[in-house]
Amino acid sequence: MATDTQDCIFCQIVAGKVPCFKIYEDERTLAFADINPVTEGHTLVIPKAHAENLLDITPGDLAAVHQTAQKIARAQLACLKATGVTVVQLSGEGANQVVMHYHVHLIPRDRTKDGLDKFEWESKPGNMRSIERIAGKIKDAL
Ligand code: AMP
Ligand code: ZN
Numbered sequence: 001m002a003t004d005t006q007d008c009i010f011c012q013i014v015a016g017k018v019p020c021f022k023i024y025e026d027e028r029t030l031a032f033a034d035i036n037p038v039t040e041g042h043t044l045v046i047p048k049a050h051a052e053n054l055l056d057i058t059p060g061d062l063a064a065v066h067q068t069a070q071k072i073a074r075a076q077l078a079c080l081k082a083t084g085v086t087v088v089q090l091s092g093e094g095a096n097q098v099v100m101h102y103h104v105h106l107i108p109r110d111r112t113k114d115g116l117d118k119f120e121w122e123s124k125p126g127n128m129r130s131i132e133r134i135a136g137k138i139k140d141a142l
Pocket of ligand 2: 008011051
């Protein structure tokens with residue numbers, strides 16, 4: 001079932017009606033900090049045009065989102081104490097997708113220090129000042 005874009009939180013962010021800690025944007029995509037970060041620097045990349053998941057996003061937007069994801073991942077590794085990036089995309093309620101607007105999670109990692117499992121983590125409300133500061137750091141590293 002398609003989400004009504006009026007009720008979609010990420011469409012509201014694209015429209016500037018809901019604030020975000022913006023890291024990057026171009027014609028087709030937007031990258032911003034996740035407010036419940038799994039690790040420091042956890043970033044979401046979305047298409048500006050609403051698409052629910054991997055099954056319905058257009059090929060052009062899919063490519064654009066992943067090109068932006070590559071830019072952000074490089075910046076994360078350049079400016080954070082991370083040695084890897086876990087890239088996660090949940091498609092469909094059965095996969096635990098909560099926000100029904102296509103998004104890629106970029107989770108900076110250092111498995112020797114962050115104590116996280118390969119595929120199982122907890123996201124918790126973050127400290128907004130810290131999220132803003134780290135988002136700025138990634139933005140500056142682009
Ligand atoms: P999921 O749909 O399960 O892949 O995850 C949705 C993600 O969006 C979660 O990690 C939330 O913390 C994140 N999220 C939800 N609302 C916002 C928001 N307003 N700003 C930033 N991140 C958000
Ligand atoms: Zn949307």
